[in-house]
Amino acid sequence: xxxxxxxxxxxxxxxxxxxxxxxxxxxxxxxxxxxxxxxxxxxxxxxxxxxxxxxxxxxxxxxxxxxxxxxxxxxxxxxxxxxxxxxxxxxxxxxxxxxxxxxxxxxxxxxxxxxxxxxxxxxxxxxxxxxxxxxxxxxxxxxxxxxxxxxxxxxxxxxxxxxxxxxxxxxxxxxxxxxxxxxxxxxxxxxxxxxxxxxxxxxxxxxxxxxxxxxxxxxxxxxxxxxxxxxxxxxxxxxxxxxxxxxxxxxxxxxxxxxxxxxxxxxxxxxxxxxxxxxxxxxxxxxxxxxxxxxxxxxxxxxxxxxxxxxxxxxxxxxxxxxx
Amino acid sequence: xxxxxxxxxxxxxxxxxxxxxxxxxxxxxxxxxxxxxxxxxxxxxxxxxxxxxxxxxxxxxxxxxxxxxxxxxxxxxxxxxxxxxxxxxxxxxxxxxxxxxxxxxxxxxxxxxxxxxxxxxxxxxxxxxxxxxxxxxxxxxxxxxxxxxxxxxxxxxxxxxxxxxxxxxxxxxxxxxxxxxxxxxxxxxxxxxxxxxxxxxxxxxxxxxxxxxxxxxxxxxxxxxxxxxxxxxxxx
Amino acid sequence: xxxxxxxxxxxxxxxxxxxxxxxxxxxxxxxxxxxxxxxxxxxxxxxxxxxxxxxxxxxxxxxxxxxxxxxxxxxxxxxxxxxxxxxxxxxxxxxxxxxxxxxxxxxxxxxxxxxxxxxxxxxxxxxxxxxxxxxxxxxxxxxxxxxxxxxxxxxxxxxxxxxxxxxxxxxxxxxxxxxxxxxxxxxxxxxxxxxxxxxxxxxxxxxxxxxxxxxxxxxxxxxxxxxxxxxxxxxxxxxxxxxxxxxxxxxxxxxxxxxxxxxxxxxxxxxxxxxxxxxxxxxxxxx
Numbered sequence: 028x029x030x031x032x033x034x035x036x037x038x039x040x041x042x043x044x045x046x047x048x049x050x051x052x053x054x055x056x057x058x059x060x061x062x063x064x065x066x067x068x069x070x071x072x073x074x075x076x077x078x079x080x081x082x083x084x085x086x087x088x089x090x091x092x093x094x095x096x097x098x099x100x101x102x103x104x105x106x107x108x109x110x111x112x113x114x115x116x117x118x119x120x121x122x123x124x125x126x127x128x129x130x131x132x133x134x135x136x137x138x139x140x141x142x143x144x145x146x147x148x149x150x151x152x153x154x155x156x157x158x159x160x161x162x163x164x165x166x167x168x169x170x171x172x173x174x175x176x177x178x179x180x181x182x183x184x185x186x187x188x189x190x191x192x193x194x195x196x197x198x199x200x201x202x203x204x205x206x207x208x209x210x211x212x213x214x215x216x217x218x219x220x221x222x223x224x225x226x227x228x229x230x231x232x233x234x235x236x237x238x239x240x241x242x243x244x245x246x247x248x249x250x251x252x253x254x255x256x257x258x259x260x261x262x263x264x265x266x267x268x269x270x271x272x273x274x275x276x277x278x279x280x281x282x283x284x285x286x287x288x289x290x291x292x293x294x295x296x297x298x299x300x301x302x303x304x305x306x307x308x309x310x311x312x313x314x315x316x317x318x319x320x321x322x323x324x325x326x327x328x329x330x331x332x333x334x335x336x337x338x339x340x341x342x343x344x345x346x347x348x349x350x351x
Numbered sequence: 352x353x354x355x356x357x358x359x360x361x362x363x364x365x366x367x368x369x370x371x372x373x374x375x376x377x378x379x380x381x382x383x384x385x386x387x388x389x390x391x392x393x394x395x396x397x398x399x400x401x402x403x404x405x406x407x408x409x410x411x412x413x414x415x416x417x418x419x420x421x422x423x424x425x426x427x428x429x430x431x432x433x434x435x436x437x438x439x440x441x442x443x444x445x446x447x448x449x450x451x452x453x454x455x456x457x458x459x460x461x462x463x464x465x466x467x468x469x470x471x472x473x474x475x476x477x478x479x480x481x482x483x484x485x486x487x488x489x490x491x492x493x494x495x496x497x498x499x500x501x502x503x504x505x506x507x508x509x510x511x512x513x514x515x516x517x518x519x520x521x522x523x524x525x526x527x528x529x530x531x532x533x534x535x536x537x538x539x540x541x542x543x544x545x546x547x548x549x550x551x552x553x554x555x556x557x558x559x560x561x562x563x564x565x566x567x568x569x570x571x572x573x574x575x576x577x578x579x580x581x582x583x584x585x586x587x
Numbered sequence: 588x589x590x591x592x593x594x595x596x597x598x599x600x601x602x603x604x605x606x607x608x609x610x611x612x613x614x615x616x617x618x619x620x621x622x623x624x625x626x627x628x629x630x631x632x633x634x635x636x637x638x639x640x641x642x643x644x645x646x647x648x649x650x651x652x653x654x655x656x657x658x659x660x661x662x663x664x665x666x667x668x669x670x671x672x673x674x675x676x677x678x679x680x681x682x683x684x685x686x687x688x689x690x691x692x693x694x695x696x697x698x699x700x701x702x703x704x705x706x707x708x709x710x711x712x713x714x715x716x717x718x719x720x721x722x723x724x725x726x727x728x729x730x731x732x733x734x735x736x737x738x739x740x741x742x743x744x745x746x747x748x749x750x751x752x753x754x755x756x757x758x759x760x761x762x763x764x765x766x767x768x769x770x771x772x773x774x775x776x777x778x779x780x781x782x783x784x785x786x787x788x789x790x791x792x793x794x795x796x797x798x799x800x801x802x803x804x805x806x807x808x809x810x811x812x813x814x815x816x817x818x819x820x821x822x823x824x825x826x827x828x829x830x831x832x833x834x835x836x837x838x839x840x841x842x843x844x845x846x847x848x849x850x851x852x853x854x855x856x857x858x859x860x861x862x863x864x865x866x867x868x869x870x871x872x873x874x
Contacts (some may be wrong), residue, residue: 133866136678137621141814145855152852277682304694311690317671318683428770449754457770563648
């Protein structure tokens with residue numbers, strides 16, 4: 028059975044489940060699904076950046092925070108519909124990514140990574156010192172008071188569903204397109220890619236900005252569900268292990284990898300929830316072991332061994348049949 | 352003359368691309384062997400394989416009776432093989448003298464010392480505190496050769512020593528190389544684009560074409576016609 | 588704000604930041620390795636030193652050489668046992684593994700140590716100060732801390748530029764493959780580089796523990812300061828790193844004097860400006 032067909036069946040079931048969710052899922056379950064979608068989106072964005080753009084960033088939390096705070100400003104201060112503000116918040120994050128890229132692209136490799144972290148810290152400190160944005164204490168999403176609980180939860184859930192489909196669908200489409208081919212070329216050999224006429228600098232810039240947009244949307248959705256935002260929650264370093272480890276453990280450079288990684292993260296968190304932050308230690312050790320032993324991540328390792336592809340994005344060269 | 356280095360069916364790959372298709376070659380003690388062939392024929396790859404930079408089967412390369420195919424470059428250096436690489440590859444942040452001194456990181460003792468290298472290449476003595484970037488091509492080549500000699504090798508591998516140098520400089524460099532190796536009984540493999548230079552410098556020669564040996568024999572006995580045919584892969 | 592006093596304080600604090608940075612500069616210079624757990628090891632060193640002092644009653648300054656030896660051995664083992672396996676490919680592996688280490692250290696410390704901020708007590712010199720004329724005085728301890736940074740910079744410059752080991756370090760840094768061709772055993776060499784790096788971390792950790800009150804979560808900040816000092820100063824010489832640390836310290840001191848919430852931010856902003864205007868650093872030695 029064609030693995031791509033399995034993907035289609037799963038997708039159909041998923042859409043049905045997402046559309047009907049609010050009618051049979053508990054509040055708690057819906058909240059968990061929303062959180063899962065947010066984390067998965069952020070992980071996929073990081074995956075595209077690192078696995079395809081070759082840009083390993085540990086500062087994506089900058090855009091989670093910008094997306095989150097932008098949402099709160101749109102909804103609370105400007106009176107816009109909080110749900111429609113989510114893509115707008117993503118746009119704001121993308122706008123901030125433009126000048127940021129100018130600065131951080133000066134560096135490469137490990138230095139680039141740490142520089143992205145510094146930038147996130149700068150945003151955190153700026154917001155924490157700004158009383159109009161609630162300073163260190165943060166702000167509540169008062170705009171949501173306009174909705175009753177059931178409506179709010181349902182619409183948040185459906186928005187998460189839309190984000191999930193948009194992200195996976197968008198990525199699948201992107202990576203199968205010419206841009207995806209260019210990205211793979213850049214990842215494998217930037218110099219060769221440049222010599223083939225691919226504008227490496229512009230492509231990296233596009234990837235960085237699009238990833239900021241996606242991350243910003245996810246951040247906005249996350250905090251619209253949490254109903255509260257503060258600088259530490261928005262820009263804090265706790266996001267880094269989530270993005271880093273879920274993608275790396277799951278498998279960088281594939282669409283399925285981050286899905287597996289995020290599921291694993293939730294499983295580990297549930298398992299260890301009674302033991303405080305021990306789950307983070309477990310995650311850290313797991314990441315170390317996986318990185319050394321299975322550099323392509325758990326999905327990457329098993330998929331290549333058995334040839335699984337739920338979302339086939341590879342290109343296989345077929346030799347033309349020789350004339351006999 | 353006993354055999355110092357022997358390869359048996361040596362293959363080499365760069366990823367999916369195969370560069371060498373089963374090379375059988377020999378270098379005897381004290382001998383000077385030339386490798387000629389067009390660009391991309393596999394000559395440099397062959398030297399890299401011997402130096403330990405390519406993945407090879409353990410007994411595809413035998414040096415002084417020891418199978419070295421799977422050893423690391425540092426181990427091979429300790430056994431007495433030194434490489435003068437294509438492009439010189441001097442260490443940019445080291446002075447000339449420091450560059451020369453890196454040759455002895457392989458831990459081998461022998462007749463070669465800094466003083467002797469300066470005797471061979473007097474211009475390096477005055478330039479010994481200079482940075483490699485300020486040297487001419489010919490002088491850089493002298494440093495690269497001096498570095499390899501300070502390794503006190505039994506086998507010297509020279510990759511395109513004449514590339515980018517003026518003919519007069521090439522003459523001097525090769526003459527010095529010849530003196531140095533004959534004096535110490537060091538065997539040499541020379542990869543060289545210039546066929547006449549290659550023949551003059553060597554006792555035996557191999558011609559590589561598309562990753563295989565297409566011609567081999569005593570350098571003096573190889574005719575121009577045979578070499579041209581082999582070089583360009585034209586069958587007789 | 589008393590400008591002169593602020594700049595002097597910032598300069599001396601910069602000495603501590605230079606100590607943070609020089610350990611990182613060694614491993615980045617030699618093997619292009621970034622250790623995300625660098626700051627966490629500084630914090631770990633401080634807790635370790637507290638433990639040694641509690642067990643032996645030694646004066647903190649005497650703990651420095653002891654901690655340096657312990658950390659050097661640990662660094663060598665860590666490099667050869669774990670970190671060497673991450674080198675040679677792209678930077679994802681070293682980043683992930685050292686990040687994993689950082690998480691493990693932070694959380695283990697959090698679980699096993701008290702939540703109260705700790706500090707290393709320095710008898711007598713704690714509050715001693717030296718008048719330097721013009722009505723100003725500098726603390727004796729900050730001055731010692733700065734001199735320690737200078738001493739470490741001198742020591743590292745000697746190792747890297749006047750010893751055979753240093754020649755090997757610089758050769759490997761220039762061209763790792765060529766270095767192995769001439770016989771450098773790089774796995775072992777990287778172990779030595781790590782040992783040196785960790786020894787410097789140990790020195791930094793004792794001074795940090797005296798200067799600041801610390802908790803397990805301060806590690807990441809120290810990594811950022813170390814990194815910023817290196818980028819501001821530029822690669823290629825430990826004097827540059829010292830200068831970078833001083834500039835960072837002064838920036839933070841001025842920012843803090845203007846508004847306590849802006850201290851660290853000022854440092855970050857100076858870093859970003861240098862990155863925009865002179866990405867190779869202000870005192871880079873071009874190879």
